[in-house]
Amino acid sequence: MKQKILVVDDEPDAVELLEINLRSAGYEVVSASDGEEALKKARMLLPDLIVLDLMLPEVDGTEVCKILRRDVKTSGIPIIMLTAKAGEIDRVLGLELGADDYVTKPFSPRELVLRVKRLLRVAQQDETKSDRIEWKELAVDIPRHQATVKGKSVDLTATEFKLLTVLAQRRGRVQSREQLLHDVWQYDNLIDTRTVDTHMRRLREKLGSAAKYLDTVRGVGYRFVED
Amino acid sequence: MKQKILVVDDEPDAVELLEINLRSAGYEVVSASDGEEALKKARMLLPDLIVLDLMLPEVDGTEVCKILRRDVKTSGIPIIMLTAKAGEIDRVLGLELGADDYVTKPFSPRELVLRVKRLLRVAQQDETKSDRIEWKELAVDIPRHQATVKGKSVDLTATEFKLLTVLAQRRGRVQSREQLLHDVWQYDNLIDTRTVDTHMRRLREKLGSAAKYLDTVRGVGYRFVED
DNA sequence: CCTTGCTGTGACATAATCGTAACATTGATG
DNA sequence: CATCAATGTTACGATTATGTCACAGCAAGG
Known part of the structure; x- marks a missing residue:
């Protein structure tokens, strides 16, 4: 059973790069280009993981992240943040946003796929549900x-x-x-x-x-x- | 009975972040800010798990790890290493240090909590330690x-x-x-x-x-x- | 330098599993 | 009791996961 990944970024180039690489790594990819669409798709499709750009039109990436974390249905989904500045990392990973990992732009597809795999594995182990x-x-x-x-x-x-x-x-x-x-x-x-x-x-x-x-x-x- | 976790790091911010997250996950948290304090508290309190930064003033994290592993009382306690460099992973997990898992800084609190849960689960089943x-x-x-x-x-x-x-x-x-x-x-x-x-x-x-x-x-x- | 054994990968073979359609049965409703 | 929709049952082609094998790269050791 393929795992589903939601990619959220408003730059079509970045999205395409991600899609190609994730697909060839065996994942199913869905994309969204703004915050609103992202939230809708996240709730509807319940992806296994979300790759989220920090800078988005309309609803900002930070806002999207916070909202996803608040909703019970989506709060458990691992989120990887795409961010430009190294200075933002602490905030992104910390309590305020609660992302699970980050990758700074420009990123190498290889590295991103690696992090995706890692997070999915860690999340799988969670099994907080009764054994x-x-x-x-x-x-x-x-x-x-x-x-x-x-x-x-x-x-x-x-x-x-x-x-x-x-x-x-x-x-x-x-x-x-x-x-x-x-x-x-x-x-x-x-x-x-x-x-x-x-x-x-x-x-x-x-x-x-x-x-x-x-x-x-x-x-x-x-x-x-x-x- | 709450499980007790010892957090060892000299950066107050990191310690605080860890404390908040581990507490909200239902663990009891004790902290130490240098190697000497860490060793003392480990031996006195015998925590169920230790989160240990690799870089520490006075007695280094690597040293702390080795000493803990040598002492019968503490040798069974699972250790998660906080480390900066990916290149160090081999050494940390290998025979030399014998940590049970590692997380690279900057880390996501959610991920760390997941790893803590996993290690405690594994430790409980405890066939792992047998030779x-x-x-x-x-x-x-x-x-x-x-x-x-x-x-x-x-x-x-x-x-x-x-x-x-x-x-x-x-x-x-x-x-x-x-x-x-x-x-x-x-x-x-x-x-x-x-x-x-x-x-x-x-x-x-x-x-x-x-x-x-x-x-x-x-x-x-x-x-x-x-x- | 060569040899040897180990490793990861791609290609192909095989077997298990899946989704669907078609038909049978059941149960509700008037 | 006649009818219709929902569900049970069965069979089968398509798809997918795994087993199996051969090969090339590489490191270790002579």
Whole structure:
């Protein structure tokens, strides 16, 4: 599953340079050229990382950064700041803005890709979310990437595992197909919602007796039963 | 029970930044501004983790690190080094100093907190510190740099050995290719993730019957099986 | 200087997984 | 009970991840 990166800069040249390099490093790239667009796309697409120029028309980069940090949905997304002056670094990284890293312009694409990789790895390690979910005979162990039913390990594919994890983490609450596509497939809304059904079936089949915890809520979506 | 962290740096600004961020992440923070004070507080308070600047007045950071590692009481405490130069990383992480991780200045507080969390998690699981790992017919002797299968020594290259070690130390938990690149290849670089696959193949080939303990988790990474 | 072993990469082969479409079944509604 | 929409089920071609191999660069050591 490709990781998604949002690039925000008003200079088309810089954006293009970044896009080319990030794409060839295997990332999916989305771009925005001003602060407003950046905020909108960040909230909609929930990228895995944001590369943000400090100087932007309309809403300034610093402002964008602060706003992203305030919103629960986006506050966890790593941000790399593009900045011209070395003197600004402390402010950028410090409490005021809370960026995760910076690169001074003009930057070498190589270095930027390197920092992107590093940040994504560090962010991945975070996993502040609970490591393990248990419900009756079903257990989901995230770091081991392993689900067990009555103590017996069940082989799930990456997608099935994630689907189960998302549902189990929101135990009791119904998740729409769109929501699931967003959370599990990282908002590749090019995908048909019926795909979710197919995966649910496969998941249920593999889970055997534990399939009863996966409820269909007709006309709404799916949920992990609570009782 | 709050975990205690000792922060050692002679720049008051850096210390303050660290204190604020670590406190808000739920840790108890103690600080020291030179090497001597650091050693005294480390021995007295036995913190769960130490953040140590490389450049210190009086007793240098490198010296502090060595001394802490020599003393039985403090040798097990994870140390994160704050360092200015990327060139020093090898020495810091290597045998000479034996720090557990490093962050280059200027650093982002968010990243540092993530690394602190990670190290504390790893330290708790604490297989890491053992010199020798055994699993069924496979044994890995770290100081002797030697792996054996059914008592018969297996010739591994440095990279293969490290790869096996990292996987075995995190027994059961899936490691992404990115994570493995970081842990095995030491510092961040632009090596292709497929390189990991190649080394896994070589490792499996050499391990023979013990290769079955090295699991591929499709779409995620590799893991050392636990059962 | 040559030799040797180690490494990272690209190319190709293979197998697992995915998304979709098509058809079957179920449940709601009047 | 007839109808329609939603969901379950199945099969299959396309896509992608991984295994495997060969090769060239390089460093270490003779």
